[in-house]
Amino acid sequence: MNRRTVLAVVVGAALLVPGCTGTGGSSKGADAKAPTDPSKVTGTIKVLTVRTDLVQDGTLKKYAAEFNKTYPKVKVEFEGLTDYEAEVKIRMNTENYGDVLLIPAVIKKADYPRFFASLGTQEERGKKYRFTDYTTVDGKVYGQSPVAVSPGFIYNKRIWKEAGVTEWPTTPAEFIEDLKAIKTKTDAIPYYTNFAAGWTLTSWTYVDGAVTCDPQATDKLAEGDPWAKGADLRTGDQLLYDIVHSDLIEKDPTTSNWEESKPRTAKGEIATQWLGTWAIVQFQDAAKKAGVNPDDIGFMPFPSQTDGKFCATIAPDYNQGINVHSKHKAAARAWIDWFTDKSTYAEDNLAISPLKDAPLPAVMKPYEDEGVKFIEVDDAQGARVKQLDSDSEVGIYAPEYRQNLVDLARGARKGSLDGFLADLSKRWTDAQKNLGS
Template sequence: MRRLALTGLALAVTAALAAACGGSGRSTAPATAASDPSKVSGEITVLTNRTDLVNDGTMKKYADDFAKVYPGVQVKFEAITDYEGEVKIRMNTENYGDVLLIPNNIAKGDYPKFFAPLGSAAELSQKYKFIQSGTVKDQVYGIVSFASANGFVYNKDLWAKAGVTDWPKTPEEFLAGLKAVKDKTGATPLYTNYKDGWPLTNWTNANGSVTCDTKAEAAMATGDPWAPGKDLNVIDSLLFNAVHQQLTEKDPTTTNWEDSKKFIATGKIGAMWLGSWAIPQMRAAATTAGQSPDSIAFMPFPSQVGGSFCSVLNPDYQYAVNSHSPNKAAARAWLDWFVDKSGFSATNQGVSPVKSDPLPSALKPYSDAGVKLIELETDQRILVDTIDKESEVGIKAPDYRQKLIDVARGAAKGDLNSVLADLSARWKAGRQAAA
């Protein structure tokens, strides 16, 4: 469930990966769905970042249900803690499972090097949403597991104790709400999860929510994302100001993701910026702590357009089939069943990629309040990825926001203007290099 950045070890092998392009060779054979489940057989390994679900037996239960439909397929799971770093390294060979989650640091344009085609975009878009996320030249290489709406997971009872019961409509109102939480409850208003790093990458997923603009990502290919009024300017300014005004944890270098679940559940933390997938985890932590899971709620980014909040639906990991898999039919059977039949997306309060599926229950408050759920156009993603690489900003990595936080808390030189100006300048240089 986590979007992690490249670790140092992964960075060290990036150049080798680029040259190797996925091992000694690759198969372009598609992973075709079988019409007769009884004729599909073989053993497959499924790579996952959900170590918790493997350890507690949940994934085995999914495999048992799958076996009722595909009795000839044996499914093994390999849970990986540092999923992004380790899988990226393993993709320098042919041994990266049969079914896997596409690492976020694999450029979209490189999908055909590593993954088997699943079908045409025209065909699969009849059934699934978010197909463009995995499409390269009209061939689909990944199907989204689910999409998360984005917002602040917050302790509703704590905020009510601070006198804040309505969702803030502007960044200024949100900061005022954080201050009220601090002054009236003594809790940490906003938790950054700086040390784990990966939660900071989710702030980029607010891109488009501020201006309610489906073209927000595409605009990054031609413009300055940190220009005044642009989404990333507003997003990063809010985070900077929250830290600068001492409305976040005292020492961000000591944050802990697992502890943060308990802290928000017990009212020691006011809010965290995350995807809707985090809601069931926080509610489970509340139940474990003897608190009401109903205290955990979800609010949109504090910005309105035409009187309405907007929340970008951000596709989570995509499932793909290793192009080198010797059991592509079995791998495709698992992928299709898990997306279509397992109920995994609903369990994680995510928006299912299956068009006929309903919205998850956790998003009912969004629906009731008229929050607009939008999907970004991704036709410029390959170019944006290239610009990002050339600029060395790392919009999908935590580093630049860790630096932003360091400046905001006085641990590094500069101010908000210098941070934004540096990002703008580097992005401009990256655009020029990518031209």
């Protein structure tokens, strides 16, 4: 699985199997303190990961070899899981779910102390790292992501230039006109939905916050109507609908292919996809393998400006946590700290570092040149949003919602966009009333 999967898989807390709420540690949890003497840290730890590609090609072993230069008495073993969420969810009914693992999206935030050891207080870790609120329970932090990501459009700069477009569109209407120019003046598919993969469409939820440049966007999902006029999700859904309805996508979305879309975009057969910074290195690698210029792969923000500036949200990828039952918590903590602070993982993936003092990756220089404003969306209401998503059965983090939207736009599903969005609004706001304050 060589893609970003954080929150791009099922998130609903309703998917948590009953046993998963009581098989972890005590409600008070446990601490995994950072070791002070590397020579005294010992043990074999198992690290669970979605990066099956890095397990298979030996990249993770290379990281472990570097880690062993500091911690020679720790052996690190890796297990890559293709259907990560489903498999780990089952394992977490036991005590055997690795020593270090990516915190599954289905685990309720309040249950983190049952399953994971604390990495320290938010007050302490917040001085050095971004996004500590995403895994904080009662003032303690239970997970750390090694990279941060930002949503945006992967695009082929050469194709856009051939269509006569040299400036990023600043409104959804301009974006549609630019795609129409690509369709008229080039042979490329203007926009590729990657409908069949499903998870790719969930990336559209991450327009939230970027459209209106609002760090409190999650609060508005928790307390307001995400599909009200002018709301971020409505704006994103309207754009996706218009792209499809204007026949600016692949001929048959149901036969789209994620892996094939990477070299096809690199070669200019596809012009644009909405994904995220995590995808840039994959598309550039595809370009190299295809013998075309990797510099043709560009990245642009959502076509909306606030006070004359584009905005882009940044958020953590999967957070790594330590199994509360691990017999080698010091070794597990050493791995998480080293992998986050010292490894080249973020650099190798052209990703944004969670370290507050780290520079942006070079691939984001166009964002700096254009003065794009980065915002960190407050996740204080994140648990409530997941609960609302589950109760309403809308599925803003699941594929079906956007697949239904695409089907509606291309005429494979009956109804109107207004009716479709009104139904989402009603189900969401009804869930808010039932959930209460």
